[in-house]
Amino acid sequence: MANTSASGGYLAPTAPVPPEDDALDDLLQALVAGITGLSGAMVRPRWQPTVPKQPEPSVNWCALGLEVQENDDGPAIQHDPAGDGSDTYIRHQDIELLCTFYGPAAKGYAQRLADGLAIPQNGEQLGLNDMAFVSAGEIRAAPDFVNQQWVRRYDMKLALRRKITRTYPVLNILSADVSTTTDSSTPVAGGIPVGP
Secondary structure, eight states: OOTTTTTTTTOOOOOOOOOOOOHHHHHHHHHHHHHOOGGGEEEEEESOOOOOOOOTTTEEEEEEEEEEEEEEEEEEEEEESSOOEEEEEEEEEEEEEEEESSSSHHHHHHHEEEEEEESHHHHHHHHHHTTEEEEEOOOOOOOEEEETTEEEEEEEEEEEEEEEEEOOOOOOOOEEEEEEEOSSSSSSEEEOOOOO
């Protein structure tokens, strides 16, 4: 059983937790596939434990990888007195996603993604996951020389922002033992109810 503020010790957040690792990669893969129109199988994670065979130069596809997650400096923590009580932790995070497009229409797919992220309906889909599109960087030619031939390749970085919300089991204070001392009276000790 997880600790609470009543038990002392470290506190872990309660479920649900924001998507990370594979879940975040899947969310970003769906974003790129949905906006570009590339099939899901042709939008691949950049770094995989087992590297699959690269598609032929005649195939349009995208490799993507989350390069940076930068937390803001000041998370907000607010106590929620409902039930036994809990603390809600909120922080914002900047995400930098590197998208590399390959194939004969690689630059067109990169441009389609940059343009499509500005469409409000696509922004609404990101919003369902507490994310927002910030900007698309330059589309940079970076051709690869593979098997004695040049493979068309274009890199583009996307800037996204997301809200991280976590709940911690910080319980309501129901009573506290206090003592006060003043210059004109003797110390007073006792319990003071502070809860409902």
